[in-house]
Amino acid sequence: MNRIEKKFKELKEQKRKAFIAFITAGDPDLRTTAELVEAFEHTGVDIIELGVPFSDPLADGPIIQASYHRALNKGATVKKILGLVEGLRRKTLVPIALMSSYNPIFRFGEEEFIKACARAGVDGLIVPDLPPEEAKNLQRLAQEHHIAMVFFVAPTTMDGRIKSNTQAATGFVYYVSLTGTTGTKTAVASSVVKHVKHIQRFTSKPVCVGFGISTPQQVEAIGRAADGVIVGSAIVKTIEAHHGKRDLVPQVTRYVSSLVKALR
């Protein structure tokens, strides 16, 4: 069983919800990313989403765009990020999903990419600009190599697509809490909870919610219905605020820890 699926099974048995933390791989540099992943695991983060930086991410707001820009300027590449995961696997078994725009994957070669992910110990893929219709080949390859392929449901997704997207997804279903880019608006917990319950009528797979979540109160409220809560921009913003400071890792981890606790 894939590490992400296993994690959700464990959580279900313990009647717990997943806290999923997103950070951009290579921001401020790959070594710090590795330290953050380890520190996050120790503080109770269940799944790590590593952002593969891209020059033109369509679904991301200014905070994540800027972090991608910094990571690219520091020389982060798909190969180096896979190397980072491979290194981490000697120390931690925390489930790791890569979040990437499609072009870096396409350019790498879908088959080569999936094989390299499997070798490195990547557990899942999230590709925001690759709907299931365009993902058939990647999905087949991912399945062959036991890598989860996460698909999205948005507030605009009609029931027919909720059904097919949740059917296509493995690992978990990513519910985008609002119409917008990452980190620009605030999710309204009451409406999110309603939507999540609606999606859960179509699937027994874990439904995790991301976009516009930054406070322990939101995490707690959304966690009541969702199987997992994803925080990205707010963590990336904290990383940015502590750039160049020695206590970056503990400071960021302290913030993440406050979010993790909200689910306990």
Place this chain on the structure above:
Amino acid sequence: MMNKYPDKSGYYGSFGGRFAPETLMAVLAQLEHQYQAIRKDRSFQKEFAFYLKEYAGRPTNLYLAKRLSTHLKTLKVYLKREDLLHTGAHKINNTLGQILVARRMGKTRIIAETGAGQHGVATATAAALFGLKCVVYMGAEDVERQSLNVFRMKLMGAEVVPVHSGSKTLKDAMNEAVRDWVTNVHDTFYIIGSVAGFHPYPAMVRDFQSVIGKEARRQFLAREKKLPDYLLACVGGGSNAMGLFHVFYEDASVKMIGVEAAGHGTDTRQHAATLNKGGVGVLHGSKSKLLQDGDGQVQVAHSIAAGLDYPGVGPEHAYYQASGRAQYVPVTDKEAIEGLKLLSRLEGIIPALETAHAIAYLSKLARRVKKTSTVIVCLSGRGDKDMNQISQFIS
């Protein structure tokens, strides 16, 4: 040779598709439905034809450029005068079509991206005509280069948002427009200015621009009693070229040449020759050729012409190139300026910098042809907007 593309999934051979965030999938499906409906809807076609004629000033002339032809010796050059349209370029054909679609879909807010500002102006124009709110995203560098067009858009009530991310040009303006759309999808219609983007945009924009080719074909046949030997048009995203080419697709004897911006030269890193120098990739919702590095990061394009300064290209052009139906050639900044001077002096027509690339290639084509040949050049826009930039470049 039937052109059956795009297929049901929005592909032209192996290019095209719909690589969109989930939030946009519903509206793209609605748009596709609407697009299929209007193709057969007589009342829509009638309304569209009305605005093209009465408002934009169609049909445009197919003008025989006698002095230019004499100068070139081996070419008889016809200019399809899209520069004579209201707002000064072919872009208005598409924005009038799309704004009618937006109205049918009940959308009240219009957004657009623009490079040279011609599409932005054409969108602001159409929005003013129908009293719709309009926001245009424009790279900060282009806002600088094309200040006159910024002023025009504002005068017509549009909000112009300078985009400071990335290369501050057309690519980044399009990123920002997509992000706006993801955020405001419930009431907003995105008028894409080129044969690029998510399916069905490349097909829809092509069809709205095909009025260029339909008229040109009819006009040329009436004048010459035969088909032209060559079609020539500049290609950034490729909407004026596709509007001309597509109609002649099955006329196998007609050779098509798209002219790309080679900037400082295709052997440098400062160019926008996507079809000549790019690799296959996915940008802004479709799979096509793309200027990118080995890691799939999109590279910054360069051209003196803001409207060609784009690292991608419409998927149907990538298909035409791969299948050999059209040929795509590069022309540098300097050559384009020479082309602009040539047409200005010989014909009293100052073309847009974008269009000047196609004009510049005529001299090369004239040397290449074995016997005297006929050619239709899409004179996609006029040069008024470029006067500041050209005077700086020349001095």
